[in-house]
């Protein structure tokens with residue numbers, strides 16, 4: 398029989414490296430987020446750049462979320478094809494090939510929403526909709542992307558934001574519905590008080606810009622922001638209507654170090670010891686192609702071991718004298734906790750979700766590799 402893991406199989410029968418999810422922990426992360434945020438009245442639009450899964454997007458909606466965010470147009474294409482259509486694309490769509498694809502997607506799915514931070518971007522999209530033979534009343538919903546301190550994308554607050562809103566209002570095929578201001582630079586600030594104070598400052602910029610746009614005659618009904626590290630602060634601010642957390646579902650070591658244990662690390666990479674390389678060091682089958690390193694090195698779930706990268710396909714696990722780590726031998730299996738969850742998931746085809754050591758569900762990483 399060819400190798401083909403199935404629901405009902407014990408986790409012990411899975412080949413490695415495999416991406417595995419503890420369903421009890423994931424479910425508890427979802428209920429923690431929902432119980433903390435839903436009572437504030439804010440909408441939850443989870444960022445699907447983390448899970449890249451339409452099924453998990455639907456599950457979050459069933460738990461109380463309203464729609465989802467995607468980073469890229471190609472992710473939106475996948476989600477819409479899978480029937481998950483209420484998506485906000487949170488990166489600017491610039492350049493003829495991408496704009497043409499956006500118009501094509503929008504023709505069949507009017508729920509797609511986009512962000513804009515320049516006149517070039519705005520005109521490119523409105524012109525392409527006009528060229529596609531649309532009638533005057535056909536308008537795509539857009540949000541102004543505002544720089545609230547991240548300095549990644551976003552128009553500056555004040556006069557530049559107002560000018561852009563006026564430009565959007567003049568263009569025949571755009572309908573301004575709101576403002577996005579993502580404070581990504583604050584998500585991993587370790588001090589709770591510093592993270593909160595800086596976030597509230599960014600929210601003042603966001604909410605006051607939304608008010609200034611309204612005073613200028615624009616209808617601003619969506620004010621969207623926030624990630625796993627800040628969503629609760631954002632949700633406490635009058636005028637914020639929507640938050641976009643993503644990583645909370647699975648977490649990673651970087652987020653755990655920054656925000657503590659509100660959410661649990663529910664996703665690990667199951668790995669096998671391939672070789673012994675000394676009295677206290679072994680080699681496992683998870684390297685750069687299984688675990689990312691941009692936010693530091695992954696950690697072994699069992700305490701007492703230190704991970705090291707040994708290239709594309711291999712990593713080392715070393716245990717310290719007198720430490721908690723027990724000697725590992727060839728054939729042993731370990732679970733590695735990713736340091737940065739989103740790009741790690743993007744390295745894998747499937748999730749194996751388990752409860753009490755048995756595979757309960759198998760999900761595909763639908764928009765894996767969709768970077769355009």
Ligand code: PLP
Nearest residue numbers: 444487579624625641642643644
């Ligand atoms: N919103 C935007 C625009 C993002 O770029 C991100 C992540 O980078 C998020 C929300 C979600 O953040 P997190 O995964 O940290 O919860």
Ligand code: MN
Nearest residue numbers: 737738739740
């Ligand atoms: Mn991330």
